[in-house]
Amino acid sequence: MNALMRSAAAVAVASGLSLTPAQAATEIQLFFPVPVQGKLANEMENLVARFNSEHPDIKVTPVYTGSYDETNLKTRAAIKAGQPPAAVIMSASFILEYVINGEVEPYDELIAAEGKTPAEFMDDFWPALHGNALIDGKVYGVPFHNSTPLLYYNVRLFEEAGLDPDNPPATWAEWIDAAQKLTRRNGDKVEQWGVMMPTTYDYLGWITSALNMSNGGQYYNQNYAGEVYYDTPTMLGALNLLHDMVFEYKVMPEGVNDANSVTSAFFAGQLGTMILSTGSLSFVRENMKEPYRVAFVPRNVRNAVPIGGASLMMPKGLSEEQKKAGFELVKWLTSPEISGHWSRFTGYFAPNRHAYDSDEMKAFLVEHPDAKVALDQLAHAGSWFATYNTVGVRKALEDEVQAVLSGKKDPAQALKDAQAAADALMRPYVEATALSYLN
């Protein structure tokens, strides 16, 4: 063997050796939206860096993909382009559409490889979250962070109005009564409102469904993607409540208000009660100067709220290695430790029940009783909008509720129109499924 060949062989061995670990690392992407503030994006980068250092055989690239809606768009584009991310933090109400379109992989095989059944795997997560995670008995979404609507109230204003802050309104009747006492007028001008809630798109659909559920309703068919129940007595009752708050009792401002307007009024001490997400707990805690407390969303028939938030899902079109690496990441991100950390950082629930077993989390709940109330309400939570064309079907309701809040339509007519609009949007799916047994 001459010198040249020997050195060539040495280079080959050396480069081979140095390349080995790099080749073994499976490269995957994580798409993540940030629904609230910028510092969440930084924290997600920190978490992924930690995951990568703890898992030398996997290299995750976190890709910030904007809002939930933008993440939905970008995920579809990535799937169409044949470059799907191994994990996406996707709004829990969008996952069903991926299932309908055959674009998402269930986690069942990966769960089975660990010797677990889907039911055993899901047992770690709060029961309220199962509805949006399990579709046709398969695990399509692993809950990552979740929220529900919550009633926030100003303690000082309660005391000034002669209300007992230890007994916040629990029923709609008590809510209206308290709101009337909390509303303060100066001539035509209202200086202090009894109730406010965000009524812009997305938020409004969520709050309306909370009121519908509190009235005993079930606003969509949880077993079939082509059916919603808008034109129903339970929904009419919910809309009547909103209508009466604005026009009968005049305890809530007319028209549409965004979350900023609602929180501005609350932080300024000019709002008695507001409905806002539990995901905003940290935000309210940081910005509210006066004492405030939280309570369940008031009920008419029963206590019930929809969940919100996001789950991890796995698009189709990945290699076996990528699937395994993606599942490794999903398990890590939803582990009790990381789940609890993220929950304390953001204000969202930890979907993993065992996150609340840690001493850190127990101490946190003692220190922040508002987080405890939010968690207790989870026992009364149910699943969130998931239909064919979710956004459009939800908007069909929201447009009509906005018309009611603006005094343009009466609740009964609004619901007839909402039902018709939603039915029209779902018709192609209904005709191809429920109304057709031939294919």
Next chain:
Amino acid sequence: MTDTTLSGVHLADSARKSRIHETFGVALLLLAPSLVFLALFTYWPVVQVAWQSLTVESFGGATRTGLDNFQRLFADARFARAAQNNIVFAVGTVVPSIVLALAFAVGLQETTRLTSGLRTVFILPVMIPLVAASALFSFIFQPRFGLLDYYLGSLGFGTTNWIGNPDLALWSLMGLTVWKNAGYYMLFFLAGLQAIPDELYESARVEGAKAVQRFRRITLPLLRPTLAFVVVIALLQVLTNVDHIILLTGGGPSDSTNVLLYYIYQQAHENYDIGLAAAATVVTVAALLVISAVSLRTLEHGIHYEG
């Protein structure tokens, strides 16, 4: 003789022809890169959208060709609403912003320290990106605590829900658009005014023409080419800029601020109805072409060209 002349003519003709061919070849070669990109990223998508608008998809992937998408589009009350909003929005923003721009330009025509300062003030909104301006106005429009309501409140006015009231929301967005665009159009008018010879004004003054007469008889007719240009870009701008609508109202409340471009987005990305989105795109682009052609022709019709 005749033969030679003929062949001479023939020769010259063919030489000219080949020269034309040559220049055409060179032109084509030079334009080729742009043409390739135009074809790839403009004309091909246009063809695709046109084809897509004629493709009728049913759930499950079966497709056929037909006009169903257009039928559904014209039957959709939301499309009619978006088109109507768009017309109100276009007229209600283009007319006031051009009138304001013209007034500013004529008023600030002379360059003094004061006028150049004022010009800067009017051009400032142009430099703020529409997205940033929308974020700003989300605070300005806030009921009770926003800048607008705060100062109106100190003057004794009540609370106004500027973008949460379906009767008012579109007008609030129009106010924002006029604020944003008037300064931009003023720039064009200032440039147009520079081109009007001073002698015309001087002789008008000598003959005793008042300011209003000078404006109507000299400034306005001679600014007509600028006006034609500004009207067309203003129309295109209000139809293609929807950032503020997306950020401030999302088309709401109850679709009261929805416009064609956002309607197309909703059909494509919220309802996954690509056929309907494509049909709406075809109709919108056709309307834009007609508007541009008609407005350019009518405005150019009475233009006085000097020289």
